[in-house]
Amino acid sequence: MDLKSNHTSPVLADSSPMNNTRLGIHSALLPYSHNGSAFSPTLFLTIPRRRPGILDDVRSSLFDAMKSSSPTHNKLTKESNTETTLNDVDLAYCNWTFKYPSALASFEQIANKAKGKRIALFLDYDGTLSPIVDNPDHAFMSNAMRAAVKNVAKYFPTAIISGRSRDKVYEFVGLTELYYAGSHGMDIMGPVRPSSTDYKNCIRSTDKQGKEVNLFQPASEFLPMIDEVYNCLGLLCNTSFREIYSFSIVKMFSCESSIQVFKSLVEITKDIVGANVENNKFCVSVHYRNVDEKVLEVRPVLNWHKGKAVEFLLESLGLMNCDDVLPIYVGDDRTDEDAFKVLREGNRGYGIIVSSVPKESNAFYSLRDPLEFNLKIIEPITCTTCEKTLFGMHVKYSILETIFVGDTYYAFLESLVA
Numbered sequence: 541m542d543l544k545s546n547h548t549s550p551v552l553a554d555s556s557p558m559n560n561t562r563l564g565i566h567s568a569l570l571p572y573s574h575n576g577s578a579f580s581p582t583l584f585l586t587i588p589r590r591r592p593g594i595l596d597d598v599r600s601s602l603f604d605a606m607k608s609s610s611p612t613h614n615k616l617t618k619e620s621n622t623e624t625t626l627n628d629v630d631l632a633y634c635n636w637t638f639k640y641p642s643a644l645a646s647f648e649q650i651a652n653k654a655k656g657k658r659i660a661l662f663l664d665y666d667g668t669l670s671p672i673v674d675n676p677d678h679a680f681m682s683n684a685m686r687a688a689v690k691n692v693a694k695y696f697p698t699a700i701i702s703g704r705s706r707d708k709v710y711e712f713v714g715l716t717e718l719y720y721a722g723s724h725g726m727d728i729m730g731p732v733r734p735s736s737t738d739y740k741n742c743i744r745s746t747d748k749q750g751k752e753v754n755l756f757q758p759a760s761e762f763l764p765m766i767d768e769v770y771n772c773l774g775l776l777c778n779t780s781f782r783e784i785y786s787f788s789i790v791k792m793f794s795c796e797s798s799i800q801v802f803k804s805l806v807e808i809t810k811d812i813v814g815a816n817v818e819n820n821k822f823c824v825s826v827h828y829r830n831v832d833e834k835v836l837e838v839r840p841v842l843n844w845h846k847g848k849a850v851e852f853l854l855e856s857l858g859l860m861n862c863d864d865v866l867p868i869y870v871g872d873d874r875t876d877e878d879a880f881k882v883l884r885e886g887n888r889g890y891g892i893i894v895s896s897v898p899k900e901s902n903a904f905y906s907l908r909d910p911l912e913f914n915l916k917i918i919e920p921i922t923c924t925t926c927e928k929t930l931f932g933m934h935v936k937y938s939i940l941e942t943i944f945v946g947d948t949y950y951a952f953l954e955s956l957v958a
């Protein structure tokens with residue numbers, strides 16, 4: 541098994557591509573961010589001076605580039621009889637979907653691929669099942685989404701893989717029928733594996749309902765250090781983070797010790813006020829999205845990520861290397877890319893990226909926002925011809941949406957539940 545921990549230091553990672561100020565800090569890194577931007581593994585701190593950030597510039601130049609290589613979309617408005625252009629943002633998004641087609645529009649293609657296969661569904665939480673909101677404690681999923689996920693899980697093994705702590709994401713989702721992986725897959729509670737001896741730190745345990753499960757925590761040796769970092773950051777936030785008026789980003793760095801992390805953060809963020817620190821058990825998130833949609837994360841340097849968590853769960857479910865299994869992973873941020881990549885590289889399944897802005901991804905398909913990913917109603921249907929009870933997904937907003945009627949529809953559904 542390819543699980544290596546070469547360092548005992550945690551990593552601070554962030555997605556901002558800004559580079560105004562550089563402060564070198566020792567370390568080996570894992571480049572993680574929540575915003576989908578890739579960055580080079582160099583060490584520096586970046587402190588942009590003004591809002592809006594460079595992301596806006598990048599975005600607008602990207603849009604300009606797309607626009608100039610696209611046909612002009614003009615339309616005449618009936619009322620004013622004046623010419624108006626299609627909104628630039630929509631146009632850019634529209635162009636992007638040539639590369640990452642909408643999972644809704646491509647349902648037939650997905651359905652074809654799923655024929656005769658068992659689907660295994662992996663879902664990210666923030667930005668996928670819940671909308672992104674300012675306060676991380678208020679990222680609630682809607683009841684409709686919960687009901688949809690519950691229904692999906694009746695038919696397909698379904699797991700949530702989140703950067704949150706496993707307990708926290710379970711608290712939000714509240715469905716006992718799912719498998720949960722927290723801390724970006726570093727804390728997995730899954731089905732009892734046929735053999736857990738090949739994974740260090742994989743133990744038998746019981747879940748909240750007393751059911752026997754496997755608990756895999758590949759980063760458990762980092763726990764004391766992460767706790768220390770969390771305590772330091774918590775103190776820092778209480779004292780100096782009051783009201784954010786300027787914008788500082790630690791692009792990414794890691795240190796010999798959490799004390800160094802703490803000292804660096806004090807220095808970098810002394811003018812920043814109002815941020816919020818979240819303990820995700822094996823990771824610590826420092827939120828400063830009130831300046832921009834950013835989160836800084838401290839996590840162990842460990843060759844373990846959401847892609848590995850998908851593989852681990854597939855293996856635990858006895859679905860690994862099975863030709864008749866189609867894993868689907870839905871996620872929205874940089875950490876989900878590891879899972880998309882695993883599915884794409886092995887030609888095993890489909891990643892679906894939830895994004896309202898164009899960005900490079902290893903996913904195959906896209907969805908615009910969590911509202912579009914509403915698995916709404918999935919209900920058993922009785923086929924009028926064969927009288928078998930079938931599995932139905934036929935509502936407007938669903939990645940698995942189907943509007944088939946008649947035989948084709950039933951044939952597809954039958955193969956799904958076969």
Ligand SMILES: O=P(O)(O)OC[C@H]1O[C@H](O[C@H]2O[C@H](CO)[C@@H](O)[C@H](O)[C@H]2O)[C@H](O)[C@@H](O)[C@@H]1O
Pocket residue numbers: 574664665666667671672673674675676677679701702703704818820825827829833834835873875
């Ligand atoms: O893997 P995920 O389930 O997507 O979790 C990733 C991070 O999500 C949360 O932060 C993000 O959502 C917050 C609530 O909408 C938002 O305020 C923040 O700006 C986003 O980055 C969560 O709070 C983090 O701990 C997770 O790592």
